[in-house]
Amino acid sequence: MTIPQRQKLGRPLMKLIRLREWPILQQLHIEEQLLRTSSENWCIINDGTREPTIVMGVSGKPAELLEIKPVLHDQVPVIKRFTGGGTVIVDGGSIFVTFICNKDAVPDLQPYPRPIMSWSSLIYNEVFHGTGDFHLRENDYVFGNRKFGGNAQSITKGRWIHHTSFLWDYEIRNMAYLKLPSRAPEYRSARDHLEFICRMKDYISRSDFIDRTVRALGTHFSVESEELEAIQSGRSTKFSPLSRLLTAQEIESASCELESPKSLACFSSP
Amino acid sequence: MALRMWASSTANALRLSSKASLSPAFSLHRCFSSVLDGLKYAPSHEWVKHEGPVASVGITDHAQDHLGEVVFVDLPEPGGSVSKGGSFGAVESVKATSDINSPISGEIVEVNTKLTETPGLVNSSPYEDGWMIKVKPSDPSELGSLMGPKEYTKFCEEEDAAH
Numbered sequence: 001m002t003i004p005q006r007q008k009l010g011r012p013l014m015k016l017i018r019l020r021e022w023p024i025l026q027q028l029h030i031e032e033q034l035l036r037t038s039s040e041n042w043c044i045i046n047d048g049t050r051e052p053t054i055v056m057g058v059s060g061k062p063a064e065l066l067e068i069k070p071v072l073h074d075q076v077p078v079i080k081r082f083t084g085g086g087t088v089i090v091d092g093g094s095i096f097v098t099f100i101c102n103k104d105a106v107p108d109l110q111p112y113p114r115p116i117m118s119w120s121s122l123i124y125n126e127v128f129h130g131t132g133d134f135h136l137r138e139n140d141y142v143f144g145n146r147k148f149g150g151n152a153q154s155i156t157k158g159r160w161i162h163h164t165s166f167l168w169d170y171e172i173r174n175m176a177y178l179k180l181p182s183r184a185p186e187y188r189s190a191r192d193h194l195e196f197i198c199r200m201k202d203y204i205s206r207s208d209f210i211d212r213t214v215r216a217l218g219t220h221f222s223v224e225s226e227e228l229e230a231i232q233s234g235r236s237t238k239f240s241p242l243s244r245l246l247t248a249q250e251i252e253s254a255s256c257e258l259e260s261p262k263s264l265a266c267f268s269s270p
Numbered sequence: 271m272a273l274r275m276w277a278s279s280t281a282n283a284l285r286l287s288s289k290a291s292l293s294p295a296f297s298l299h300r301c302f303s304s305v306l307d308g309l310k311y312a313p314s315h316e317w318v319k320h321e322g323p324v325a326s327v328g329i330t331d332h333a334q335d336h337l338g339e340v341v342f343v344d345l346p347e348p349g350g351s352v353s354k355g356g357s358f359g360a361v362e363s364v365k366a367t368s369d370i371n372s373p374i375s376g377e378i379v380e381v382n383t384k385l386t387e388t389p390g391l392v393n394s395s396p397y398e399d400g401w402m403i404k405v406k407p408s409d410p411s412e413l414g415s416l417m418g419p420k421e422y423t424k425f426c427e428e429e430d431a432a433h
Contacts, residue, residue, distance in 0.1 A: 057362070057365075058342070058344070058360075058362060058367050059341065059342035059344075059362050082367065083365075083366070083367055084342075084362040084363070084364075084365045084366045084367045085365035085366075086365070108432070108433050109433065110336065110429070110430075110433045112336040112337060112368075113337065113338060113363060113364040113365060113366035113368070114336075114338060114364060115433070116366075117364070117365075139364060139365050151365055152365050152366070153365055153366035153367070154366060154367045154368075155366055155367070155368040155369065156357070156369045157314055157355075157357070157369060157371055183341070
């Protein structure tokens with residue numbers, strides 16, 4: 001195992017990968033591989049993703065979280081990711097920022113969900129300093145009481161990942177694919193999607209946000225850029241990521257069971 | 271929340287609903303996490319209870335308190351194997367999945383299927399109803415390298431004090 005390097009100032013090294021419109025499933029696969037097989041600290045920034053895609057957390061159930069009929073009709077891809085948390089629909093208006101760290105990378109940080117979440121908000125406090133009424137509210141990033149960033153994590157024995165999908169912009173029609181979740185933060189107060197979320201573009205440009213994020217990271221880590229090709233060439237062929245695309249049959253079965261749990265039609269072959 | 275969880279787990283274990291003196295089976299942690307005598311503990315906050323040919327495994331009160339409300343538990347199927355220190359499943363809480371690591375090696379002979387419908391048992395009863403897997407140990411001597419209750423209590427105190 002290689003030991004992460006430290007520069008003369010004592011800040012731990014963090015490798016930065018910058019992507020543009022990288023497919024979200026591939027991003028998740030890279031993240032999971034780096035979490036499980038690397039011993040370095042990483043930041044991945046993916047500026048948008050080409051195709052509108054629904055991404056559910058590890059325990060997400062399509063029938064409970066999605067409007068199945070329009071999802072199937074419009075052939076919207078549905079991914080189940082390896083981290084916890086809720087359901088998002090992402091597209092070119094989304095910006096993704098991911099931190100993958102060894103548990104000793106941040107001094108005095110306990111590797112549990114709430115401390116990691118709090119630490120992440122310190123980074124973004126710096127990013128959004130003087131811009132909007134930013135804060136962390138019940139695990140979401142908000143301006144005021146409107147969510148613009150959704151978070152999720154995975155914690156292993158010696159490492160953790162904290163990743164965020166930011167709504168720099170979004171298509172109103174895409175929100176119609178998502179149901180109101182049964183498990184929601186209290187501050188949501190039963191608001192529907194459009195009353196609950198806001199666009200980051202109303203506060204900051206894409207380039208400013210990304211530049212400020214890299215600068216904020218630089219106050220905690222010694223940041224070095226890395227090319228994705230360098231990682232892909234060294235990828236282990238034995239590693240099997242958990243994040244995957246659900247098949248239409250899986251989504252249809254979920255819908256069928258919701259409508260009629262014991263219907264024979266649920267078990268007929270395609 | 272820490273106080274409620276401590277009281278809940280303690281009262282549940284002691285089968286008490288009113289005030290009573292504490293059982294000597296308990297060691298108390300200054301941060302209100304309970305630690306049971308008779309169990310062994312891993313530094314990654316799992317416990318193991320060896321009874322005859324089978325050992326039960328779960329996560330500690332300290333772990334469940336730090337993780338928050340558990341909403342999903344991902345466990346393997348019986349018949350599989352676990353390795354000491356290796357991950358065998360995960361819990362989801364507060365938007366995070368956290369690996370659960372086995373303190374011992376062996377064959378999984380039983381899995382707590384109640385956790386599928388009631389994952390909150392990990393919070394309310396981490397040492398009893400919240401057990402996760404039962405293992406037939408392949409090397410019982412591995413238990414010797416785990417921490418006892420006093421050692422684990424001190425370990426938790428030092429870990430919390432360091433942060």
